[in-house]
Amino acid sequence: MYALRSNQRGHWCSLCTKNRAVKRSKYYTFYSCDECLPQAIEKELEEMRRESHMTEADHQTWGRL
Ligand SMILES: [Zn+2]
Numbered sequence: 001m002y003a004l005r006s007n008q009r010g011h012w013c014s015l016c017t018k019n020r021a022v023k024r025s026k027y028y029t030f031y032s033c034d035e036c037l038p039q040a041i042e043k044e045l046e047e048m049r050r051e052s053h054m055t056e057a058d059h060q061t062w063g064r065l
């Protein structure tokens with residue numbers, strides 16, 4: 001997770017939706033407050049795993065051409 005810069009503040013936490021977010025995910029797909037950070041880290045890891053799977057599939061597709 002990445003800390004939001006002061007000019008990026010103002011988003012709501014995507015997990016609890018009641019606190020202001022202090023962090024964002026790598027791809028800006030969601031935001032998290034301090035309270036939800038442990039879950040947010042899990043979610044981000046999952047997202048990164050999904051992303052690397054896609055990249056792998058792309059390689060396989062291109063490799064066959
Ligand atoms: Zn939260």
